[in-house]
Amino acid sequence: MKKTPKPFTLSVIIPVFNEANTIKEIIQRVKDTDLVDEIVLVDDGSQDGTRGILTEYQNKPGMKVILHEKNQGKGAAIQTGLQAVASDLVLIQDADLEYDPRDYPMLLQPINEGLADVVYGSRFLGGPRRPILFWNMVANKILTFTTNMLYNNILTDMETGYKMFKREVVKDIRIRARGFDFEPEFTAKILKKHIRIYEVPIRFTPRFYEEGKKIRMKDAFIAMWTLVKYRFVN
Numbered sequence: 001m002k003k004t005p006k007p008f009t010l011s012v013i014i015p016v017f018n019e020a021n022t023i024k025e026i027i028q029r030v031k032d033t034d035l036v037d038e039i040v041l042v043d044d045g046s047q048d049g050t051r052g053i054l055t056e057y058q059n060k061p062g063m064k065v066i067l068h069e070k071n072q073g074k075g076a077a078i079q080t081g082l083q084a085v086a087s088d089l090v091l092i093q094d095a096d097l098e099y100d101p102r103d104y105p106m107l108l109q110p111i112n113e114g115l116a117d118v119v120y121g122s123r124f125l126g127g128p129r130r131p132i133l134f135w136n137m138v139a140n141k142i143l144t145f146t147t148n149m150l151y152n153n154i155l156t157d158m159e160t161g162y163k164m165f166k167r168e169v170v171k172d173i174r175i176r177a178r179g180f181d182f183e184p185e186f187t188a189k190i191l192k193k194h195i196r197i198y199e200v201p202i203r204f205t206p207r208f209y210e211e212g213k214k215i216r217m218k219d220a221f222i223a224m225w226t227l228v229k230y231r232f233v234n
Contacts, residue, residue: 009038012036036104073178074179098207100204117196119199129203147184163183
């Protein structure tokens with residue numbers, strides 16, 4: 001029996017910085033979904049052996065490996081990945097196992113059904129999660145509230161790392177962010193252009209800082225400024 005063709009092709013961008021302990025596992029999990037046409041791995045100047053691991057995937061079918069010579073930030077790695085993708089849809093996948101590729105079908109559904117052009121995986125819509133880092137949750141809630149107030153929306157998780165979108169609808173959006181400010185800038189510009197956005201619940205297994213979590217409270221202040229700035233300028 002012939003396999004029913006997918007309505008869209010999907011590229012997954014994995015920005016990587018010092019994730020030698022998890023990078024092989026996340027790549028395998030992405031492959032196991034059997035939904036991904038292309039994996040774009042962007043190493044952002046890792047110094048823990050990650051780069052050596054990534055060389056194992058160079059020239060393999062359906063995979064691209066791009067190496068930054070020095071650390072530039074998550075936003076810069078995503079931008080490099082966006083320049084390399086070839087599919088209809090793009091998904092950002094962190095390399096640290098906090099987000100679970102088993103949620104890809106949930107993220108794809110609103111786009112496949114014609115309901116959305118951008119889908120956010122929300123950590124606050126009732127999906128299973130590891131209950132830690134209270135103050136990180138508070139910061140996320142405040143930033144999401146600020147987003148909704150400034151841009152007249154009702155998102156539940158602006159800062160989510162799971163953002164899936166049609167490549168064609170964001171190709172003309174210029175993103176300037178180099179670090180973790182990618183999330184608020186991307187969201188601000190999507191909302192200002194009134195691009196159709198949808199949220200779905202996802203699993204979430206956050207790491208403690210001693211386990212390698214990289215985003216810090218100072219990044220919340222940068223995100224707040226980013227939201228305010230792009231409300232009034234482009």
